[in-house]
Amino acid sequence: MDMLKNTRFEQALESLEQLSASLEQNQEWPDKQLQELGDAGVLGWVIPPEWGGFGVSDAELMRGYQRLASACLVTTFVLTQRNGACQRIAGATNSELKAELLPPLARGEIFATVGISHLTTSRQHIRKPAVQASHSNGRIVLDGEVPWVTGAKYADYIVTGGTCEDSKQVLVAVPTKVTGLSVAEPAKMLALNASQTGAVHLDNVELDHRMLIAGPIENVMKQGQGGGAGSLTTSALAIGAASRCIDRIKEESGRRPDLVEFHDSLADDLQLLVDDLGISSGAESETTQQSATAEDIRQRANSLVLRASQAYLAASKGAGFVDGHPAGRAIREAMFFLVWSCPQPVLDAALRELACSISN
Ligand SMILES: Cc1cc2nc3c(=O)[nH]c(=O)nc-3n(C[C@H](O)[C@H](O)[C@H](O)COP(=O)(O)OP(=O)(O)OC[C@H]3O[C@@H](n4cnc5c(N)ncnc54)[C@H](O)[C@@H]3O)c2cc1C
Numbered sequence: 001m002d003m004l005k006n007t008r009f010e011q012a013l014e015s016l017e018q019l020s021a022s023l024e025q026n027q028e029w030p031d032k033q034l035q036e037l038g039d040a041g042v043l044g045w046v047i048p049p050e051w052g053g054f055g056v057s058d059a060e061l062m063r064g065y066q067r068l069a070s071a072c073l074v075t076t077f078v079l080t081q082r083n084g085a086c087q088r089i090a091g092a093t094n095s096e097l098k099a100e101l102l103p104p105l106a107r108g109e110i111f112a113t114v115g116i117s118h119l120t121t122s123r124q125h126i127r128k129p130a131v132q133a134s135h136s137n138g139r140i141v142l143d144g145e146v147p148w149v150t151g152a153k154y155a156d157y158i159v160t161g162g163t164c165e166d167s168k169q170v171l172v173a174v175p176t177k178v179t180g181l182s183v184a185e186p187a188k189m190l191a192l193n194a195s196q197t198g199a200v201h202l203d204n205v206e207l208d209h210r211m212l213i214a215g216p217i218e219n220v221m222k223q224g225q226g227g228g229a230g231s232l233t234t235s236a237l238a239i240g241a242a243s244r245c246i247d248r249i250k251e252e253s254g255r256r257p258d259l260v261e262f263h264d265s266l267a268d269d270l271q272l273l274v275d276d277l278g279i280s281s282g283a284e285s286e287t288t289q290q291s292a293t294a295e296d297i298r299q300r301a302n303s304l305v306l307r308a309s310q311a312y313l314a315a316s317k318g319a320g321f322v323d324g325h326p327a328g329r330a331i332r333e334a335m336f337f338l339v340w341s342c343p344q345p346v347l348d349a350a351l352r353e354l355a356c357s358i359s360n
Pocket residue numbers: 081113114115116117118121122123124125147148149150151189192195197336339340341342
């Protein structure tokens with residue numbers, strides 16, 4: 001069954017788009033949107049059928065993310081964090097944990113999220129691990145601060161981890177009701193405030209071994225599935241956000257032919273990226289079969305979303321600079337891709353482009 005070709009999915013897209021401006025203005029958690037995604041079957045996308053999901057192909061998942069991000073970036077971002085948690089749990093060898101969490105996750109009865117950046121991109125320059133872990137007698141203890149967790153206030157479980165004294169790492173599913181866990185007030189950010197992202201404190205949180213997803217092992221985030229930093233998922237979202245801006249420039253160019261050449265140039269870049277990601281609408285492949293590396297695609301997707309959003313503002317002129325115009329939100333949201341899940345080479349490429357270095 002093609003999960004993207006059904007009326008419920010189309011209805012969910014329409015509703016997400018309609019609600020996207022007020023969602024960001026009121027900084028509300030996208031509860032209604034997540035329910036609609038559940039009704040459209042989207043919450044089962046990354047959960048294997050044996051646990052009550054649909055287990056869609058990688059290509060379908062990326063196409064879905066792109067379309068959803070074009071309708072509402074914040075909701076789609078929240079979905080990716082929830083899906084990241086589901087994928088990590090589904091990739092575990094721990095069948096007991098999968099049986100306990102995956103079916104209610106697929107039904108949308110519980111919500112899970114990830115707090116994993118301190119194991120990949122955040123606080124890597126600080127010698128002391130953000131979260132210290134120890135394990136003995138069937139218990140795992142976590143102590144420290146998880147710097148970034150989207151939707152922590154609304155989560156039943158947070159997939160997170162810590163680093164042991166011997167530098168091996170563990171990845172676990174932490175129930176948010178556990179003693180010693182506290183959720184900080186969400187940070188006030190440049191955009192995506194409805195994602196309610198903030199820090200989570202773990203004060204010697206003790207967990208049973210049955211909550212273990214992976215480890216202890218070096219570089220636990222490089223094991224299994226779920227998409228590491230700078231994964232194709234992050235690019236699919238950037239491409240979706242860019243395509244919304246490019247569509248808006250196209251609408252504007254219907255009345256102003258001078259804009260056509262700029263629209264066409266951005267649309268060509270977009271098509272190249274979609275082709276390289278292997279998710280063109282004609283391509284029915286099960287895998288993404290991208291013809292460029294994930295890093296290269298992310299660099300170009302970042303560049304495109306930044307350029308497309310600014311071109312949208314320039315085309316909208318002063319009217320676009322007034323509070324409430326969608327071009328303003330598009331620009332603030334595009335900035336997110338400069339900092340979200342950016343491995344060092346992607347960050348370097350962005351800085352090189354911004355600094356206009358001529359040596360590269
Ligand atoms: C809206 C939003 C939502 C997010 N949601 C999640 C989520 O749900 N789950 C998740 O796991 N992650 C999440 N992230 C985290 C994200 O993926 C990145 O890991 C994060 O943005 C990295 O930024 P940082 O400030 O933590 O990086 P850091 O590298 O810790 O940088 C922080 C500061 O440290 C200093 N610094 C950095 N490098 C050095 C150095 N080499 N030497 C000296 N000083 C240095 C700089 O002053 C810098 O500003 C989210 C991020 C955002 C913006």
